[in-house]
Structure formats: structure tokens, C-alpha cells
Amino acid sequence: MTKALAYPFSKPPLPTELIEVAEDVFWLRMPMPFKLDHINLYLLRDHDGWWVIDTGLNTSMTKSLWEEIAAKYFSESPLKGIICTHYHNDHTGMSGWLVERFGAKLYMSNTEFLTLIAMKHMSDKKDKMPASYGDYCIKAGMEPAEFKALLDMLSNTNYMPVLPFTYYRLSEGDFITIGKHRWQVFIGSGHSPEHVCLYSDSINVLISGDQVLPKITSNVCVSPSEPNANPLKNWLDSLDSLKVFPEDCLVLPSHQLPFVGLHARLAELKLHHMSALEKITNYCLDGSKKVMDVTNLMFPRLPTPIDKFLATGEALAHLNYLVEMDQLSVIEDDENLLRYSTNNLPPQQEKPLFQAHE
Ligand SMILES: [Zn+2]
Structure with a gap:
């Protein structure tokens, strides 16, 4: 403890x-x-x-x-x-x-x-969001209405330094x-x-x-x-x-x-991310999960579009990490959605996948 x-x-x-x-x-x-x-x-x-x-x-x-x-x-x-x-x-x-x-x-x-x-x-x-930002949301599986709400919120926010x-x-x-x-x-x-x-x-x-x-x-x-x-x-x-x-x-x-x-505190923070990585790896076993599915798994309560946007970015950070670690594979399907699947693990690498250092 x-x-x-x-x-x-x-x-x-x-x-x-x-x-x-x-x-x-x-x-x-x-x-x-x-x-x-x-x-x-x-x-x-x-x-x-x-x-x-x-x-x-x-x-x-x-x-x-x-x-x-x-x-x-x-x-x-x-x-x-x-x-x-x-x-x-x-x-x-x-x-x-x-x-x-x-x-x-x-x-x-x-x-x-x-x-x-x-x-x-x-x-x-910000009034004319670049097409690549739209692609990011679409690939993640964000609903068009959510994306529109995000654009509206961003264009009404100005805390630029x-x-x-x-x-x-x-x-x-x-x-x-x-x-x-x-x-x-x-x-x-x-x-x-x-x-x-x-x-x-x-x-x-x-x-x-x-x-x-x-x-x-x-x-x-x-x-x-x-x-x-x-x-x-x-x-x-x-x-x-x-x-x-x-x-x-x-x-x-x-x-x-x-x-x-x-x-x-460093150990707590590391454990927090290691647990999330393990949870996501097990969640993607059926090969159908989108970025937004993982967002909802990690962050069940997201009150504002900005919260959802940041949470989506955080889910993607964990997914990109797992893909780079060769624990997950990703494909883009016919509807331009990214779909993640857990890779087969060699027998010696059975769970737990990640060990938090002390
Ligand atoms: Zn900061």
C-alpha cells in the first residue's frame, strides 16, 4: 500500500x-x-x-x-x-x-x-477548424453533434495568453x-x-x-x-x-x-497508468473497439465537450502507447474509424502485461 x-x-x-x-x-x-x-x-x-x-x-x-x-x-x-x-x-x-x-x-x-x-x-x-482536426474526431468515433458542440465551445473560449x-x-x-x-x-x-x-x-x-x-x-x-x-x-x-x-x-x-x-506520489501515478493500460488491453480482445469506446471506459462521466475532447486525447495516448509497445494492433475500417485489437501474446508473456515499478 x-x-x-x-x-x-x-x-x-x-x-x-x-x-x-x-x-x-x-x-x-x-x-x-x-x-x-x-x-x-x-x-x-x-x-x-x-x-x-x-x-x-x-x-x-x-x-x-x-x-x-x-x-x-x-x-x-x-x-x-x-x-x-x-x-x-x-x-x-x-x-x-x-x-x-x-x-x-x-x-x-x-x-x-x-x-x-x-x-x-x-x-x-478556430472559426474554421482544419480538415485534419475533423479527421481526428471522425477516426476516433466522436459523434458529429459532439464535434459541433466542441467547435462551438472552442470558438466561444478565449484565454489566449x-x-x-x-x-x-x-x-x-x-x-x-x-x-x-x-x-x-x-x-x-x-x-x-x-x-x-x-x-x-x-x-x-x-x-x-x-x-x-x-x-x-x-x-x-x-x-x-x-x-x-x-x-x-x-x-x-x-x-x-x-x-x-x-x-x-x-x-x-x-x-x-x-x-x-x-x-x-510518483508510484501512485505510475500505477494509475499501468492499470489503465492493462484494462484497455483486456477490453480490446474482441478487436472491435474504437477510441471513443476506450474514452468511455476510462472516463465514464464527462460533463462538457472540452472534457470529452481531452479525455479522447488521453485515451488515444494510451492506445498509441500500446500500439507502439506491440500490445495492440490498429486498422482503419471502411467508415474511417480506427479499430483496436489485442495482439496474441507469447506464452511467457501472460498477464500481468505491465508491472508498476516501486
Ligand atoms: Zn498544464
Whole structure:
């Protein structure tokens, strides 16, 4: 049985309040108008100013909270650095605005910066969805009405970040010194392509972004822009690589509460995906299953079209992984639907197909 996680800070900060969670590391929250109603940001104190990890969603509320934070904390000690863990809107929403407003430098990994810029190109096309996106949904077996609902929802949603034009690159193994502490850059992948985490051994703190969350699992999704991608392999490899950091480090995630118990959580996350892979392999034995069948198996309750779209991408991530592992075969049938079947296993490879590492 997995060891329970410990939560040393049970109460999150109020808007614009800072809670010091380690020496010169402060926890800040920004609201979001979704079921996941917040993102955690972290302010790091330097000798001559502040750095912030992630920026919040691009909304008028976030902007006014940033103005209040600036009035409270930045008057004598300016914001000098912004580190975005990855390109998703809740992390980069205010990045371009913060750069302009405070003259701070933006730091990201190369692929996350370029993906952010590419997302703008995709967002500009949202009223006329590319044919390849339609193919993705049709091949998965998504009903036309569901697809239409998704298009309507996407065209009514606009949280596109204020885009930055210049950034400074962070790569695996880099070190950044901020005030008294030196932070090591760790790159994960699977939830996004080149996700930055930061670890400081002087205070034993890991800023994990969305790469490790304490209670929910991060979306690992195949998107219509790369339908044959295998992000689940990257994700599982990253879970293994993160074990290089100590079990007793304080993990500062982008959502929910800071926690202790890194290795226990990594094991839980790995087990979650291994169980899903085994369930899907057994489910596809009759050779007729579509992506949407697997989506419904994995996620029986999907309240909105966006939930369904992300769940479909996650089902496809598991299916692509199994096809690449040669556990499943896939064909496109006469109606352009992808159909999955479980491969015959050599006798020595009988169940369980997947072993979660401890
Ligand atoms: Zn994310």
C-alpha cells in the first residue's frame, strides 16, 4: 500500500497574500473560472528583486490582482524574472503582459516557447477548424453533434495568453541562482513537450508545475496536431527520472496543496497508468473497439465537450502507447474509424502485461 502524502500547509493563501513555504520561497494563488478554480504561483526572493514561477490565466481579474501584488511587494524590489514551467494558458497567460509591465525577463524551455507561439496560429484558425482536426474526431468515433458542440465551445473560449516576443532558454541541467539558493532545471515531458521543474538542494524544494500534482492526474493527451504522438511514454519516463530528487523534499505543485512524499506520489501515478493500460488491453480482445469506446471506459462521466475532447486525447495516448509497445494492433475500417485489437501474446508473456515499478 502506498504511503500517505503529508501536507505541511493546510490553508491556501488568500488573493494577493504570500505564504513563505521555504526560505525566500512564497506561495501565491490566482483564481480561474473553471472547475479547477486556481493555479499556484511561487515568488522567489532575489537580492535585488523578485522572480515568479508561472503567471496565471489571461483575465481582467488576474491583471488587477497583479497590480495589487505590485503595489504591495514590488515598489522597492521589482519583478525581474518570470519562469513559465510550460506553455498552457494558466501558466503563460500573463507572461507577455508582465514582461511589458515590469520589464522582467521571461525564461522558458525552447519547445514550450515555440509551442506557445504555435498555439496562437491554431487559435487564429478556430472559426474554421482544419480538415485534419475533423479527421481526428471522425477516426476516433466522436459523434458529429459532439464535434459541433466542441467547435462551438472552442470558438466561444478565449484565454489566449498575451504573447511574449523574447525569451531566455532553460535546458535540462542548467542552474539558476536566485538570492541565496541555486535551482537545478529538470525537464519532464508528456503533459507538455518540455516542461520545466526546478529543484534547490539547499532548501530541499521541488517546484513541480503540472509534472507532479498531489491528488489529480495531469492530462496526457494526443492532440489533433500530432495524432501519432506517444506522450504517455515520455510521461512514464519522466515519472521514473523524477525519482532522482529526495522522497522528503517539499513539492510545490501548480494545483492543490504543497506536499511531502514525492516517490509515493510518483508510484501512485505510475500505477494509475499501468492499470489503465492493462484494462484497455483486456477490453480490446474482441478487436472491435474504437477510441471513443476506450474514452468511455476510462472516463465514464464527462460533463462538457472540452472534457470529452481531452479525455479522447488521453485515451488515444494510451492506445498509441500500446500500439507502439506491440500490445495492440490498429486498422482503419471502411467508415474511417480506427479499430483496436489485442495482439496474441507469447506464452511467457501472460498477464500481468505491465508491472508498476516501486
Ligand atoms: Zn498544464
